[in-house]
Amino acid sequence: MKKSLGKHVWDAIGIPFRMVLFPDDWSSRLGFTSLEEERISAVLPHIHGKLLDIGAGRNTLVKRYANGVGVDVHDWGGDVLVVKDSANLPFSDEAFGTVTFVACLNHIPNRIAVLKEAWRVLQPEGRLIITMINPVLGEIGHRIWWYGEDKKRDTEPGEVAGLWTRDIVRMCEQAGFKLVEHERFLYSLNNLYLAVKPNENGSLEFRSPHISLSNQTVPTD
Numbered sequence: 001m002k003k004s005l006g007k008h009v010w011d012a013i014g015i016p017f018r019m020v021l022f023p024d025d026w027s028s029r030l031g032f033t034s035l036e037e038e039r040i041s042a043v044l045p046h047i048h049g050k051l052l053d054i055g056a057g058r059n060t061l062v063k064r065y066a067n068g069v070g071v072d073v074h075d076w077g078g079d080v081l082v083v084k085d086s087a088n089l090p091f092s093d094e095a096f097g098t099v100t101f102v103a104c105l106n107h108i109p110n111r112i113a114v115l116k117e118a119w120r121v122l123q124p125e126g127r128l129i130i131t132m133i134n135p136v137l138g139e140i141g142h143r144i145w146w147y148g149e150d151k152k153r154d155t156e157p158g159e160v161a162g163l164w165t166r167d168i169v170r171m172c173e174q175a176g177f178k179l180v181e182h183e184r185f186l187y188s189l190n191n192l193y194l195a196v197k198p199n200e201n202g203s204l205e206f207r208s209p210h211i212s213l214s215n216q217t218v219p220t221d
């Protein structure tokens, strides 16, 4: 959803509160755009077909898109399907048009196995969308976000604070995806990566107003 000028100004005034001090529900109550809302606004325009949201948290993205299912290994409310291991999902091959990992790939210890599982359940030419902050920002953020979900559960070995672009590129390639777009959002502090599962010929018949296939080079950090 496009923000009005007034909303942009209010959000800029609210930067220290909505990005550092306040949990998302406090931000929303004060009329600021919450960090979760910022992520959803960045991701929604890229989704097509049936959605699988892995690490879905409160399942807000699935509810907003209204065609899909959210899975998580923890139950934060919101009717997600709670699974033991996201690398072993109860869905048939090629069941989804889009798989999203919003602010969660760093929290998933077996992330390459889970990306391979995303590949299995995606249709050919299906989309993989990842949002992720870099490890430096993540390290600082996770120290000060007193309200973060990671403070309400045990953390697992293999969880990290954030991921570099070069790590995302490498993991996507290892799982069989082709990365077609990298864009920044939230004052360039957050990243959105869009990758595609090639069809059986290995080609990408992929068309989107958001993607330029002639420009597939993804800068690495």
Ligand SMILES: C[S@@+](CC[C@H](N)C(=O)[O-])C[C@H]1O[C@@H](n2cnc3c(N)ncnc32)[C@H](O)[C@@H]1O
Pocket (backbone or CB within 6 Å): 036, 039, 054, 055, 056, 057, 058, 071, 072, 073, 074, 076, 085, 086, 101, 102, 103, 104, 107, 108, 109, 149
């Ligand atoms: C920072 S929250 C992001 C939640 C939501 N995607 C959002 O944007 O608000 C990270 C999420 O990853 C989930 N998570 C942690 N380990 C996971 C795993 N192995 N598989 C799937 N999700 C996992 C957590 O339970 C949590 O919901």
